[in-house]
Amino acid sequence: MPPTTASESKVAPRHPTTGCSYGYPNEKAFDMSPHRYAPRHPAPAYRRRNGSFVRLVGVVAVLLFILFYSFTRGPSSPPSSAALSFFSFGLLGASPEHSFQLETVRYYDLSNVQGTARGWEREERILMCVPLRDAESHLPMFFSHLRNLTYPHRLLDVAFLVSDSKDDTLGFVTRAMEAIQSDPDEQMHFGEVSIIEKDFGQTVNQDFQSRHGFAAQAGRRKLMARARNWLLSAALRPYHAWVYWRDVDVETAPFTILEDLMRHDKDVIVPNVWRPLPDWLGGEQPYDLNSWQESETALALAETLDEDAVIVEGYPEYETYRPHLAYLRDPSGDPDVEMELDGVGGVSILAKAKVFRYGVHFPAFSFERHAETEGFGKMARRMNLSVVGLPHYTIWHLYEPSAEDIKHMEQMKREQLAHEQAEKERAEKAQKVKETFADTTGQWEKDKAKMQSLVVQEKQETQEAAGGDAGAAGAAERVAEGVETPTADSGEETGDTP
Amino acid sequence: MARPLGAVRLRKANSAVLAVGVALVLFVLLLVISSSTPDFSPARKAAAALHPLSPPTSPFRKSPAGAMLQPPPVARYNLNNVTTTARPLENRENILLLTPMARFNPAYWDNLLRLSYPHELITLGFILPRTREGNLATRELQKRIAHVQTQAPERDRFKSVVVLREDLDPALSPLASQDERERHQLARQKARRAAMAKARNALLVSTLGPSTSWVLWLDADVVETPPALIQDLARHDKPIVVPNCFQRFYNARTQAMDERPYDFNNWIDSDAARELASAMGPDDVLFEGYAEMATYRTLMAYLAKDDDNDDDEGERDLHEEVLLDGVGGAALLVKADVHRDGAMFPAFPFYHLLETEGFAKMAKRLGWEAVGLPNYKVYHYNE
Known part of the structure; x- marks a missing residue:
């Protein structure tokens, strides 16, 4: 940036920035310039007409040129892109389609x-x-x-x-x-x-x-x-x-x-x-x-x-x-x-x-x-x-896996399945066996109780036969009841099992 | 603010003069623009690769300076659609023209530019040795390439050009010693041909692209071919087609220009050669054209019919074919598929054959045959 433009600069500008102050310090400071051309009258009508004519010629020329340019680009490229590439050529270089350059030569060692x-x-x-x-x-x-x-x-x-x-x-x-x-x-x-x-x-x-x-x-x-x-x-x-x-x-x-x-x-x-x-x-x-x-x-x-x-x-x-x-x-x-x-x-x-x-x-x-x-x-x-x-x-x-491997694996799978199946069956059987014969102790108790009651009965009969003792008979009855309770339970259990 | 002086002048100007001036300026602008854009047609640009990392058989978009390079796009090539037919022109088939070069021969280059096949379908590939002579040739070549690719009218410009420098030790380079006498000494032949094979393979495998249909091998010393060489050879629709390579010389006896056979590597095998080969060790090589080993092979060079007898007959027989067992590399049109299948130029004794002769054998092992055109001539430079 030229230092002269900085008004807040501590250094006084050596040259004025505006081109037409002709030795005078500044336009703002001194507005009037004696060498300045100032038309006394507005431009005459013929000149205004002339100006518009020039503009017209310019516009027509540019249009013709664009038309001509798009023609020379060949029919394969759309006119819009040709015109675009003309306007942007050298300035932007950004026609999306064909603005790039081709490299056709390659060198390698x-x-x-x-x-x-x-x-x-x-x-x-x-x-x-x-x-x-x-x-x-x-x-x-x-x-x-x-x-x-x-x-x-x-x-x-x-x-x-x-x-x-x-x-x-x-x-x-x-x-x-x-x-x-x-x-x-x-x-x-x-x-x-x-x-x-x-x-x-x-x-x-x-x-x-x-x-x-x-x-x-x-x-x-x-x-x-x-x-x-x-x-x-x-x-x-x-x-x-x-x-x-x-x-x-x-x-x-x-x-x-x-x-x-x-x-x-x-x-x-x-x-x-x-x-x-x-x-x-x-x-x-x-x-x-x-x-x-x-x-x-x-x-x-x-x-x-x-x-x-x-x-x-x-x-x-x-x-x-x-x-x-x-x-x-x-x-x-x-x-x-x-x-x-x-x-x-x-x-x-x-x-x-x-x-x-x-x-x-x-x-x-x-x-x-x-x-x-x-x-x-x-x-x-x-x-x-x-x-x-x-x-x-x-x-x-x-x-x-190869076909043989697959076959082998299928075989193994089958074996494994068979093995699992056998395992399962064995487990089930064990369960069934266990459940079917799970009341052996109860049976034993029952048998024992029955036998005891039989024994008690026998005793009673002998006691009755011997003139009888009511107190002893009552005690025997209580014992029989106490024994009989688990026997009834186990009976129910047995009934539950399928 | 002062008014510019232009307004003063404007008042004096004639409107007609102004219009002419504007037109003139625009015309000059147009000239400047059109001369400063040695540009390619939209069709060529559309076919260009998007990224510098791309097959060298196609040109690529130069990225504007300072622009961040995008990662290369995923490029898909369908090789099922690459045709190799008798009518390459109609099918717009791409040619890869390959030349191992030791010395630059202007006549070769001029002949190349005369080829009538559309240049926009031809990719040129060169490989040069890293010797002083090679540097010289590279400079000459690059000057010509730069001129053709940027200054010449667009139809003269080739699709793309690849210039490679050999990686071999310059001392061992086949292209290094090009002395005519030394070049053909039998003792040196093996090393020379082996290294030449490596150079050819390097050139081929580095440049062969996914769109290539045909590969044309043309020696840097072939200075005269018919302009329609590519169309004429492709017309045969054979995997490998070889024209006959001759040389023009001044015949002192007849006091006139004459021609003589030059390339003796195009041959049909003989029993004598097979016997010779079967007696050889695995690393021995059978060469053609040396008195030390008489092979009694049928040489295509001698099968050419003399034009002088009857011009009409010569014309008719121009496209006569013979099946060959060994081929030379002076001019050789190969379907790209043959190379893609793996037919290379063996740099080791392959059935006691090296380089182009071994190539014909390898192609045969892959199921591809070679044919020669005895009466279709190309001409070798005479030093």
Whole structure:
């Protein structure tokens, strides 16, 4: 603010604020200005007319201009918005529809996204890939895990692939992610969220039995591999340093899993995957048998197989004698212990994005007799990348009972019911028995009383026969009455029992 | 308050002159506005991504400076609706044009601008090495890109452009040593082709977007193609289509410009090659075009019919197809689905093949076939 305007200022203004005081101190102080033009008469009529003519010409020109402008903008943009954008252009820049500028050129240096052990400090972005199929029932659990992840959410881009789903997986995912992105807590907001739909026409059912049956494995694994590749190729961007694959049916995992795995600074790393079991099955069980080290037996077996055959782990049909990550778990072991792997499971894989940039993917064909995630591990090894598992760092897969388990559980349930039924019957019987024979003491008393009265009678008879003593007879009668009272009660009780 | 002097002048002005003046000012204003907005059509703007975190195959809205960036919206892509047909133009199918580049060749760029497929459906992707030569090429390229994307008329501007720099160690970079003699030495071939495969994969997997229908691989040294290259190749509706790559040269014998076959990686397999391969160790690679290993494969380069004999016949056979077992990368149109299924450029010996030749093999393992067009020619730069 110019100091001259402040009348209350202690410093006297050096220059007058008004432009036309021509050396005189102030207009207020000295009103008359000798140089001021003052018309003697009101403006003549022709001039007034002239003025209105000029205004008219101006208005017409402006209108024509607007019309012309809206024409040149093309027919697709509504004239109102064109006019608006004209008026606001450069001044406000706020035409709601098309005022923004487009950026068409992007430049990225891939050496900046190599992936390091402490990625969160270097703002490294992670692409989280989640393949989905008929998974609606698991989604609430999954999204609670997602919210809880401690890796900065703004550095996490989440991509879902929804394929061949008959339930509302797509709708659920969309709603859940929209809710997260509009969460009042900014820390919750993720980076890019892509939901990709693609149907492969999968014929294999998603229930446990058909998913895990041996015969279905090769075809199923190849389809899964295709789905994973489609998801990755559509979602990986030049700014991603890491890719994290996560299945939705993980029940328990540390919130810090991304940092925990990243710290190892390996090209591909997987945790151990177990699943909890009901007590009758032993309480817990190794789940993911696709993480293994190659064995001589398996290599020899691979040699004998057809080019298109796929070895699947964990089935008695292929005896590979491979050391499995899952079986090496020690619950009290050091979670940082590493184990070199050749095949990996897909429940939770953290890989550097450069692994995929080098061309490693999930083979949807038989690659060295393996497909999908196991083939992925094999291919990464083929390119001399590090593939590592953590035997003592465990996450827990959801327990879904198999058909056999269900049968067994039904059997157990039946047995339990039968057991309960038997228990109940036994209890009832005991009760009945107890109630039926509960008056034994009363009976005894009664019998005793009867016998006593009999004895008394006998005595009386003998006494009468002997000339009789009235006093003694009265006493005997009193005794008989006293004894008889409980006998009557127990008689009533007996009558009550059914 | 003093009256401004303008009123004095106004009295003297002629109303006609004033009207002309106003019109002139408005006209100048219009000129200024229209020249200062190198703007895109509403249709293009409507198709743009809302956030910088988006597929690079589409442009995005520049947020006004200082504005708070909103969290990215939930974007849904239905890949069931992405078509890949023989009529890409009618279906407005998006093309991703990918070029690994070591040196900038102005002729390549000019040829690119001549492509008749609508530029608003083409995304360009480049990958350059981190060498001095690569820096130079990047600068040249970016200058051209900036000019086309902001100054050129809108129909010349491409949908979007992605420029990547390689992450490989510059010393090992395939694109680093581009000496013609050194480039083709057999001993260096394996490392070169493996690294080249990595560069191609990096470019592909980082830029392939959810709306891409076709991927066109075009080498930075391909300087002459028919303008309708994309339409012509897509017309075949094949998973992988390869034109024949030739080179123009001055024939000293006939004292005239002539052409000769250039790309020998387009071939049909032979029994001899299969035998050779079966005797090899798992890490050995079978290369084409070296006397050290005679493969006796049928090379598409030599299947081209001579135009000189009969022009009409040559014209008729322009779209003749042959099934190929190995392909080269000079020009290569691939359905995006093939890449999405996992067909990559192997950087390791895959059935004793590397890079583009291995790619054809991998695609075949996935159930996709490659066809070559022996008489449809593109031309390689002659150094």
